[in-house]
Amino acid sequence: MKIKTGCVHLFLFLVLIGCENEVQTDPITENRVFDVAMQGVNPAWFERAMDGVDYGIHRVEKYGEMAADSATLFRNSFEQMDSHNIQRALLSHGVYKESFLDKRPDMFLLSYEPDLSLEDHKKSGPGV
Amino acid sequence: MNRICHLKITKKAALEFEQNILNGRYSALGELGLIYEGIPLNTPDLYPYYEIAEKHGVPVLIHTGFSGPNPQQVLSPAFRIGTANPLLLEDVLIEFPDLEDHNDAYGLALL
Numbered sequence: 351m352k353i354k355t356g357c358v359h360l361f362l363f364l365v366l367i368g369c370e371n372e373v374q375t376d377p378i379t380e381n382r383v384f385d386v387a388m389q390g391v392n393p394a395w396f397e398r399a400m401d402g403v404d405y406g407i408h409r410v411e412k413y414g415e416m417a418a419d420s421a422t423l424f425r426n427s428f429e430q431m432d433s434h435n436i437q438r439a440l441l442s443h444g445v446y447k448e449s450f451l452d453k454r455p456d457m458f459l460l461s462y463e464p465d466l467s468l469e470d471h472k473k474s475g476p477g478v
Numbered sequence: 479m480n481r482i483c484h485l486k487i488t489k490k491a492a493l494e495f496e497q498n499i500l501n502g503r504y505s506a507l508g509e510l511g512l513i514y515e516g517i518p519l520n521t522p523d524l525y526p527y528y529e530i531a532e533k534h535g536v537p538v539l540i541h542t543g544f545s546g547p548n549p550q551q552v553l554s555p556a557f558r559i560g561t562a563n564p565l566l567l568e569d570v571l572i573e574f575p576d577l578e579d580h581n582d583a584y585g586l587a588l589l
Contacts, residue, residue: 387509387539442509442539459505461539462495464527 383436388458390444393417420446424453431457492526499534507531508539513562514554520569532574540567 417423423446431439441447442461451458498504507527512519519540531538542564549557571577 386537389509440506440537440539442506443511460503461506461508462498462504463508463510464491464495464524 381435382438383434385431385436385439388439388441388450390441390446390448390450392445393423420449424450428454489526492530495527496530496534499530499536504536506537506539508541510538510540513541513545513559514549514557516556516558516561518561519563519566525573528570528574528577532577535578537578542567 417426427450430436438457438459439450440459440461441450443463447460451460495504495507510524512521517523519542528538530536542562544559544562545557549559
């Protein structure tokens with residue numbers, strides 16, 4: 351009986367010690383990161399195009415499934431960017447390119463794609 | 479996905495690109511997915527844009543190398559990896575020696 355009581359007390363002591371210790375964060379990198387090739391691609395397109403592909407950059411790793419809607423896309427994207435200390439990103443193509451910029455204008459830079467027609471250039475440029 | 483790359487490159491379009499650099503809307507050129515249409519990286523069609531990018535110190539992002547499995551079926555039937563040999567950029571860099579250059583793994587060159 352005494353031994354059991356001693357073990358219980360020791361266990362509680364160790365638990366309290368663990369709780370009092372400062373929670374250790376696990377930053378993947380302390381260096382500030384600039385993502386030079388970020389795309390605002392529609393997840394629905396990506397899923398269709400990469401159906402059955404589990405290769406290279408197309409591996410579904412973190413969340414196990416593609417984002418079902420734009421709100422999830424943005425939430426998951428910003429979560430990953432923050433956890434990897436990505437502070438700035440250069441956005442190229444994708445239907446959500448402008449939306450990413452609207453949500454965090456301090457984080458994103460827009461890249462110009464000259465594969466549009468001249469008419470599309472006029473529509474995309476402010477006052478041009 | 480059919481990624482259509484309309485290379486309607488005119489001097490006027492390039493000047494509009496320059497205007498959007500000056501007004502702060504754009505900070506880079508690209509991603510230029512020339513490989514998806516089988517267009518070689520050293521195509522002179524883009525030289526008007528490179529001239530402006532070099533002039534204003536704007537980086538250029540170019541897709542080089544591979545993309546993923548079965549690109550002709552998944553991405554574009556015109557996809558040709560031979561057109562995306564990074565060595566083809568040598569012509570561009572000789573013509574525009576002050577163009578900012580960065581090579582990314584897997585297939586991106588940031589000039």
